[in-house]
Amino acid sequence: MTQVTMNPVTPTPVLELAGIHKSFAGIPVLRDVQLRLYPGEIHALMGQNGAGKSTLIKVLTGVLASSGGEMRLDGQAIRPASPLAAQQLGISTVYQEVNLCPNLSVAENVFAGRYPRCGLAQGWRIDWTAVNRQARELLARIGLDIDVTRLLSSYPVAVQQLVAIARALGVSAKVLILDEPTSSLDDEEVSKLFEVLRRLRAEGLAIVFVTHFLNQVYAVSDRITVLRNGQWVGEWRASEFGPQALIAAMLGRELAAQSARPAVPPAFDDAVTALLQTEGLAQAGHLQPLDLRVRAGEIVGLAGLLGAGRTELARLLFGMETPDRGVLRIDGQVVSFANPADAIHSGLALCPEERKTDGIVAELSVRENIALALQARLGTRRFLSHAEQSALAERFVASLGIKTASIETPIGLLSGGNQQKAMIARWLATEPRLLILDEPTRGIDVAAKQEIMEQILRLAQAGMAVIFISSEMSEVVRVAHRIVVLRDRKKVGELPGGSTEDEVYEMIAAA
Ligand SMILES: Nc1ncnc2c1ncn2[C@@H]1O[C@H](COP(=O)(O)OP(=O)(O)OP(=O)(O)O)[C@@H](O)[C@H]1O
Ligand SMILES: [Mg+2]
Structure with a gap:
């Protein structure tokens, strides 16, 4: 001390x-x-x-x-x-x-x-x-x-x-x-x-x-x-x-000291077709050839230090960057995403780490910010009514504990952590088959972190696949069924869920 x-x-x-x-x-x-x-x-x-x-x-x-x-x-x-x-x-x-x-x-x-x-x-x-x-x-x-x-x-x-x-x-x-x-x-x-x-x-x-x-x-x-x-x-x-x-x-109360790990970790059958799979996916200067499998209901943690290539991988998977080598499969079918809209169409969502530049639209209301990605997914043929947007926003304000005077408040007036929660809500609202979360708990307080981790586990249990990126190693080991370790823009190994933080650090150091 x-x-x-x-x-x-x-x-x-x-x-x-x-x-x-x-x-x-x-x-x-x-x-x-x-x-x-x-x-x-x-x-x-x-x-x-x-x-x-x-x-x-x-x-x-x-x-x-x-x-x-x-x-x-x-x-x-x-x-x-x-x-x-x-x-x-x-x-x-x-x-x-x-x-x-x-x-x-x-x-x-x-x-x-x-x-x-x-x-x-x-x-x-x-x-x-x-x-x-x-x-x-x-x-x-x-x-x-x-x-x-x-x-x-x-x-x-x-x-x-x-x-x-x-x-x-x-x-x-x-x-x-x-x-x-x-x-x-x-x-x-x-x-x-x-x-x-x-x-x-x-x-x-x-x-x-x-x-x-x-x-x-x-x-x-x-x-x-x-x-x-x-x-x-x-x-x-x-x-x-x-x-x-x-x-x-x-x-104002004790935080119940509960583990966020599901009681019985689901067994993932290797024979099951992966929801998302890459073979030697690479982009020169950003990511070396990488194999990755994520199955429905599985939370794969990406561990590594800053600059290890986690965000680069997320951007490649989501069609924000174009790989120059390798194969990306969804449900076993080879796909190539020209842009994020293609990825969203295939059921992917990415909650980016930079909420200020990639995320919030400060002048729009909490309701509009939360409805944004879902509306984009539905396209121009199906507009969400004001009432539908409100119902959606109210649901997430309640379930994620977003502190705001009302859902009509401009999001820029919310505290930093509450803006981050609204970003997570935006992508959850699209009900993706695979959600990529890049540093979702950055700037979020201890109690809200716990709630968000529990929410992720619940959604995975209901069948959503998750790629979870966090610089807080304790979160990765707590929530992931499997941990993929990256270093210097390269995958250096995998660890099973339940591994300790030290084991992850050892794998990074040994690489
Ligand atoms: N200009 C504003 N107009 C209306 N409400 C505001 C404005 N600025 C801040 N608030 C409200 O004041 C409250 C406190 O916000 P503040 O940003 O001080 O929180 P904080 O403790 O810094 O939180 P965080 O840990 O998320 O950064 C929030 O409910 C926020 O919505
Ligand atoms: Mg603040």
């Missing part, structure tokens, strides 16, 4: 929020919330999807105006009118939806909108030498030594995440807020980020960290604040507040 680094001599919070209220259209989202941050601490802000974490952060940093309450920085009342104003006060934030520009250089991303300028006409010409030098200095502060003139998109997501932090960190930062910074990082990248956080903590920064990975909370934080339904539940030292207590505080 981490040591609490609060200074006992001067227990003065650097930042103190009290009695924070926030309503949207008269509906309260934050009620009497408080938060205290001390210099040199890492503070986990916890709560279920829709609890109000991101909203609290936006109120604190001037993205949203609060409807009441007090905020004090070093004892002085503050009310930043914009994120820039908050940053100038020393409050640096990386929001849940990171807004970087992949097609600009690293240095341009670090300074976008606030370039160092030079020349006679001050404030006129951007001093690129200074931009690049200062960007290098800021990145060095978080231990990153990269070519800042290269495009941001040429670096892995983990590096991009660190660039976002460097961008947020002004020279005078006192508080650093990170809203789910680790949701797309692998284990190694997470530990690198944590090293950076510990270094900043040692420099005296107060760091707020939002995550749904409980193990990460205990790996790095000193204290924990829990919100539930927009209300403050409490504040604890991490060392005195174990995971069971934390879950209970977030849920």
Whole structure:
């Protein structure tokens, strides 16, 4: 357990929020919330999807105006009118939806909108030498030594995440807020980020960290604040507040400690024709020749580290990419999908990992977003009526516990985790014969994860085939009947359901 680094001599919070209220259209989202941050601490802000974490952060940093309450920085009342104003006060934030520009250089991303300028006409010409030098200095502060003139998109997501932090960190930062910074990082990248956080903590920064990975909370934080339904539940030292207590505080009840494994794992007869089968399916530069079988009712887990080729395989199977070698069979018949519509027509569905770019249509309602894929499958000859769409949406809002004011709410107004649940609903609604789920539980809270895993198991028992991709190895081993292990865009082996996480890691390492 981490040591609490609060200074006992001067227990003065650097930042103190009290009695924070926030309503949207008269509906309260934050009620009497408080938060205290001390210099040199890492503070986990916890709560279920829709609890109000991101909203609290936006109120604190001037993205949203609060409807009441007090905020004090070093004892002085503050009310930043914009994120820039908050940053100038020393409050640096990386929001849940990171807004970087992949097609600009690293240095341009670090300074976008606030370039160092030079020349006679001050404030006129951007001093690129200074931009690049200062960007290098800021990145060095978080231990990153990269070519800042290269495009941001040429670096892995983990590096991009660190660039976002460097961008947020002004020279005078006192508080650093990170809203789910680790949701797309692998284990190694997470530990690198944590090293950076510990270094900043040692420099005296107060760091707020939002995550749904409980193990990460205990790996790095000193204290924990829990919100539930927009209300403050409490504040604890991490060392005195174990995971069971934390879950209970977030849920307001104990999460029944149940295994999500079906009581009797169904036996899959090798003689049965696979619903989907590939023989040497490959795409140059993306995936080496790969054999895969998935039978009706079977959940096949794809395990591997980030970049192992899991998403590439999913895209090939779903007709988003064209294989240049090998064979794909559905029900034993060779098929070739020119596009996802062909795949959907054959009964496939893919819930993609990037919900923001591949998924949600922010301006459309929850109802429209959920009905979208089913309508696409039915085509133009059969339009779903408003009533049919509503019934569909209501059913999934209830079964997946999607937190929304109504099914007519624009989906962009839902919390991150609830948007993700709606994406899963969209693809379940097509009642596919084979569902490919790429990182379905990313950004989803512990209780909802459990519900989604159970839902997947129920659907498999009813005959749906599932390809399940998750960076959380514990989920893969828990839910899969069979585990296909990938590494470096290549299948390295298969393990039976019930294998341990260690066995999967060993197979990856041995490859
Ligand atoms: N602009 C808005 N208009 C209406 N409701 C909103 C708006 N922004 C947020 N909400 C609502 O406020 C509640 C809290 O959302 P918030 O994004 O703060 O949750 P969160 O704790 O960050 O959840 P997650 O873990 O899923 O990211 C949600 O029910 C959400 O729908
Ligand atoms: Mg959030």
